[in-house]
Amino acid sequence: MAEKKIDIFDTTLRDGEQVPGCKLNTEEKIEVALALEELGVDIIEAGFPISSPGDFASVEAISKVIKNATVCGLTRSVQKDIEVAAEALKHAVRPRIHTGIGSSDIHIKHKFNTTREAILERAAKATKLARNLVSDVEFFCEDAGRADNAFLARLVETVIAAGATVVNIPDTTGYCLPHQYGEKIAYLVNNVSNIDKAIISCHCHNDLGLATANSIAGIMNGARQIECTINGLGERAGNTSLEEVVMIIKKHHALGFYTNINTTQLNPLSRLVSDTMRMPVQPNKAIVGSNAFAHSSGIHQDGFLKEATTYEIMTPEEVGAETSKIVLTARSGRSALAYRFQKLGHQFNRNDIDTLYQQFLAVADTKKEVEDADLNILAQNYLHVAV
Structure with missing residues (x-):
């Protein structure tokens, strides 16, 4: 059975930029957008044009330089929003307007103070307007995760009939469990x-830490686009992490999907986004964290040194990371110590390592990590005594 393509929609420059302190200027946005295109992203959500003159200018500038990916601008279901987005996207080779409105009763009642029927009318009107301005229109059904499924189906049917080419089913509050989100898509x-x-x-x-799992459940039940961000940046607890869903799809061939992402660019782009947005990546972050390929437990180190696949399901090179690391701590074993000594050019036999290991533990108990300088001192002192 042929694998099915999953489109990767990156919203680092829109939803990711909503993180406090992550505001980018136009030049920075262009740099990130070009890197996203090189990565192989299918759709780049460049911003929310009507939100500010700066955002309009950034979407317009990105539209001029991106040649292969679709460039998308966000709007509300408001005529002025949609017209401004179309103007910002007029230079794009592949423009997309992303419009939408709330779909849950919570949003309909408390955010819009309206009725389901009025929402359907407004959604159809906004979609038709957008479709008159561009050929590619995505409609978001905000808070679909908590929406009544029967009404959500009516809304989706309405906007497709009005011209939507993509319909976004957001779990806006990160509420759904994976089986619930998958069942909603089904x-x-x-x-x-x-x-x-x-x-x-x-x-x-990612409010409950389930964004990646929910996205995978979505494509397993019929969705064909995942909206995500580099490093999982985004409002509140963040969005689906691009690097996570891409590598899940790549590693789990049985799912029957593929993407156009060049995975060797994942770590370099992660660092670019982290540096540009001044938002550090947590060390234990999957795929791109500094500890993603680090081994410090003696049991893990021994297994890894015998055969890397005992503890690594992907290679660092596959995702553009530096080589795997053997980190020496008080939990490390003799095989890791011998390996690190060998890397430093010290050749010791098993008896030597047994003696050095006790000295190593004494140092390790006083430090979080034993560095190369510490190992060189241990080796020099041992050789001096041996002489």
Whole structure:
């Protein structure tokens, strides 16, 4: 059975930039956008044009330099928003307007103070307007994660009939469990009569740490686009992490999917986004964290040194990371110590290592990590005594 393509929609420059302190200027946005295109991202959400003159200028500038990826601008279901987005995107080779409105009763009642029927009318009107301005229109059903499925299906059917080419089913608050989100996508696939006329997209937030799992559940049930960010940046607890979903798809061939992402660019782009947005990546972050390929437990180190696949399901080179690291701590074993001594040019036999190991532990108990300088001192002192 042929693998199915999953489109990667990156919103680092829109949802990711909503993180406090992560505001970028136009030059920085262009740099990141070009790197995203080189990565192989299918759609780049460049910003929210009507939100500020600076955001309009950035979307316009990105539209001029991106040649292969679709460039997307976010709007509300408001005429002025949509017209301004179209103006900002007029230079794009592949422009997309991303418009939408709340779909849950919580949003309909408390955010919009309106009715379901009014939401359907407004959604259809906004979609038709956007489709008159560009050929590619994505509609987001905000808070779909908490929306009634029957009404959500009516909304999806309405906007597809009005011209939406992609329909975004956001778990805006990160509320859903994976099986719930997957069942929601499956419900739409099975109950929206014109669902074959559009792509279903997943846009999951990480409030409960389930954004990646929910996105994968979404594509397993019929979605064909994942909206995500580099390093999982985004509102509150963040969005689905691009590097995580891409590597899950790559490593789990049985899922039957593929992306166009050049995974060797994942770590370099992670560092670029981290540096540009001044947002450090946590060391234990999957795929791109500094400890993602570090081994400090003696049991793990011994297994890894015998055969890397005992503790690594991907190579550092596969995701553009530096080589795997053997980190020496008080939990490390003799094999790791011997390996690190050998890397430093010290050749010791088993008896030597047994003696040195006790001295190493004495040092390790006083430090979080034993460095090369510490090992060189141990080796020199041992050789001096041996002489």
